Amino acid sequence: MDIQRKIDDNKGRFFIEKDGRQIAELDFKIEDNILDAYHTGVRPELEGQGIAGRLFNEMVDYAREKGYKVNPSCPYILAKFRKSPDEYRDLWSS
Template identity: 45%
Template sequence: MEPIKHEEGIFYMEKDGRRIAEITYAPAGDGTINANHTYVSDELRGGGVAGQLLDALADYAREKNLKILPSCSYVVAKFSRGSKYDDVNALAK
């Protein structure tokens, strides 16, 4: 498995110089970031890569004391399935 890399606004994996998976975010104000896009290449789908990227984003949010606003359909679905991310979910009650 390729390592997860981080640059401002994106966590991603590369292979042979091409991006094969990513989750992107943007500042959303008031200590929140908007998780707005997730992509995993066909070769990695079904292998839990999107979850690893979301975990990396959640860890980043915890480190920076941020909340995540889920607008990407993948993140919305993951946030609705349990409490693993409640501490960083901007919409959690």
């Protein structure tokens, strides 16, 4: 399951499709060099398989590559940042 990316007009999504159906997504918007990660979702039957974590890692890599700070407004993203604040200090927009 490959992670795909779609960005239009400063709004974007990392997502995974399986059998032509979207099974997971991480939605964000970018404004003033801040990536606001506001939603992460995985189909209920696929939860607990690390799919959200893969999307999170893709978002982190992308933000670092582009030099963005991250506003973790999604509860899942915020929890990941709070769990390892030193690891994401360079990204975390306060």
